[in-house]
């Protein structure tokens with residue numbers, strides 16, 4: 040499964056803002072950290088602003104902040120601002136020639152969609168931050184013996 | 193210090209002690225305890241479940257109590273959260289070995305917190321407690337199964353770090 044670039048950029052931005060609730064971050068700071076186009080990110084942030092997920096703070100030291108509640112905001116809420124999830128733009132059955140094969144294929148694709156929706160809906164931004172913290176600490180743990188070995192050398 | 197003064201002082205000390213004791217008692221009454229379910233919890237659990245699900249399932253709970261409370265073998269996998277004599281939530285699970293060819297693992301099949309007591313970390317404490325019980329039973333994995341539409345409980349388990357497991361549930365209508 041792949042997300043459109045706008046959706047993944049939006050998720051990075053939301054996670055970055057949620058991880059730094061005390062700071063306003065500029066689009067440039069976020070773009071640099073993730074190696075993404077500042078222009079594209081600015082556009083995505085405007086979309087998130089219109090959806091009531093982030094807010095722009097003007098003036099010196101201005102930037103963006105998350106205004107949605109990270110404990111309630113789900114991946115689904117963010118992604119669906121940029122792409123339809125589970126309502127395929129062109130279902131097989133919208134083809135001009137309707138066959139049993141296309142109807143059966145639609146059933147299978149609908150099954151995948153339902154899984155995707157349930158997954159994105161059940162994972163909040165807070166849960167993602169916990170997932171990231173867990174990954175970071177297991178990475179630290181697994182790199183510690185290597186570093187110790189390197190220090191001994 | 194005169195004798196009278198001393199006895200007054202002693203009195204004061206005693207009063208102080210009783211005050212401290214009763215404060216400790218009321219703290220204990222307000223403290224949350226997570227413990228194994230007892231037969232006497234039956235009515236509270238049925239009532240709580242009815243409040244949460246809208247269904248009174250006495251027969252179901254009779255069987256669950258017979259299985260997990262009366263015929264209980266340590267460690268217990270039916271835990272309740274109690275405060276001031278009130279049951280505020282519960283969690284139930286068990287250990288199943290070699291189900292679907294997998295080594296023994298802990299299954300959680302019910303968790304409920306009284307609606308007025310939610311979002312205060314009680315669900316998390318119950319989950320941590322049952323995971324401790326699973327660990328004591330020697331298992332390394334915890335699993336659960338939920339309706340795809342049950343966003344609330346799905347988000348709860350996701351927040352505890354659960355991810356999709358190695359199984360896919362399949363079904364067919366055979367009527």
Ligand SMILES: CC(C)(COP(=O)(O)OP(=O)(O)OC[C@H]1O[C@@H](n2cnc3c(N)ncnc32)[C@H](O)[C@@H]1OP(=O)(O)O)[C@@H](O)C(=O)NCCC(=O)NCCS
Pocket residue numbers: 110111163165166244245301302303304305306309310311312313314315316317344345347348349351
């Ligand atoms: C699921 C349930 C047990 C959670 O209990 P709880 O005491 O509120 O849980 P916690 O306070 O420990 O919450 C832990 C996490 O779950 C998630 N969560 C809980 N309620 C949520 C909600 N309404 N929306 C989104 N996420 C939620 C959050 O990530 C939360 O972490 P946070 O507080 O840091 O945001 C409780 O809501 C419940 O009993 N629901 C009904 C269960 C039911 O219908 N059972 C019948 C079938 S078994």
